[in-house]
């Protein structure tokens with residue numbers, strides 16, 4: 001009995017390393033701390049369920065860590081002779097900036113030049129989402145999408161362009177709404193003419 005009690009106390013007191021995933025209980029306690037930091041009371045009726053809701057929301061916003069992006073591209077198909085650009089436009093980007101944990105919202109355009117194999121277009125949108133739903137800077141998000149598609153599918157070229165607004169600029173700090181950031185990563189034949197100009201012209205329309 002005493003041993004069991006000591007064990008519980010020991011576990012609770014065990015120092016968590018920075019990288020170890022916390023329990024749900026610890027995550028909810030952290031939200032209660034932030035509510036108090038904001039100046040409100042976590043025991044107030046309207047806030048009582050908020051820590052559990054926020055933790056559930058985190059599981060959605062950061063669900064990308066549980067996804068293996070390579071696996072998304074595992075199933076491919078023959079091109080059936082198609083060798084021109086495949087471009088999926090306006091894929092919604094819902095991410096979080098790693099500096100402020102504030103929302104990044106925008107769209108991604110993902111293009112590739114097939115090399116005998118193509119993937120289902122939903123997989124391109126899933127690939128964007130898998131990397132977006134992590135703590136990100138826009139530059140890394142852009143590169144990770146392009147490099148994964150290049151490495152796994154091995155097409156002749158890959159291009160990823162992201163246009164997004166950052167809530168950390170819109171609602172705090174410099175507090176400027178509507179400032180857009182554009183990033184792009186061109187790989188393989190898209191780095192060179194004629195595909196480079198063709199792609200950029202297509203995206204401008």
Ligand SMILES: Nc1nc2c(ncn2[C@@H]2O[C@H](COP(=O)(O)OP(=O)(O)OP(=O)(O)O)[C@@H](O)[C@H]2O)c(=O)[nH]1
Nearest residue numbers: 097098099100136137138139166168169172173174
């Ligand atoms: N390059 C890049 N910067 C980003 C991104 N998201 C946010 N930032 C910037 O990251 C920077 C962090 O700079 P710090 O000076 O450490 O943070 P801060 O004091 O909150 O900066 P301010 O936002 O200028 O008040 C800020 O300039 C943000 O605008 C991103 O995706 N890419």
Ligand SMILES: [Zn+2]
Nearest residue numbers: 097099100168
């Ligand atoms: Zn930020």
